[in-house]
Amino acid sequence: MSKPQVVLLPGAWHLPTCFSLIIPKLKAAGYTVHTTQLPSVTDKNPPKDLSADIAAVQTVVEKAIGSGNDVIVVPHSWAGFVAGSALVGYSKKERESKGQKGGVVRCGYMCAFMVPEGVSLSDTNQGPPPTWWTIEGDHFSRLTDSAGDILYSDLPDSQRAHWFEKASRTHSLHAFEAKATGESWKQIPTYYLICEDDLAIPVAGQEAMTGMVKNMGGELWTERLKSSHSPFLSHVGETVAWIKRIAGEHA
Known part of the structure; x- marks a missing residue:
């Protein structure tokens, strides 16, 4: 049985190079890996809403699906906010109901944002920036x-x-102010890596988001790792093993 394709999505201010330690290990394990830069990560012509990031995620996911592949999507931090909107309609179940082959079978959120439709990232932080x-x-x-x-x-x-x-040094402020347009985690089984030493999104915030998803009917499982906000850099082996478990490997 062929392995699902893997899509890695970097967070705010970050480029796909942040995954350069885990991509070779995933490829060595037999996975085809895709990633992309989100348009909101830029120092010129910043997007005025979420549509450019949504389109970028959909483009790379469609490439991964190809002629009918199973896909797992792994967003980090900000990218989780984007994925919640971008992946609406891309679950394998939804695609099969329309006679389409392949689709997103699972997601793995790495200390990533999950918010309801109509909520912006700015809405989650009413005070001044950190x-x-x-x-x-x-x-x-x-x-x-x-x-x-x-x-x-x-x-x-x-x-x-x-x-x-x-x-990257800069990120579109307008993207942070844009409202989520979907809740794809209601349709796609989701795994969440709670990073216990995260100073950017504290554990309480991660637990609040995962609890919200469960309360809203999402199918979600959590694992915990004693890691900072960037487990793909500080806990490379553990992060790769977690992604492989999401893909169905249990050895």
């Missing part, structure tokens, strides 16, 4: 120099600096 990012002008959010200490808190200082240099 100290590790700031608002720049009318269009951008920008990481501050302290962001590496938050996003990669369990990496050595030299590695924090390395990955911070590889991250």
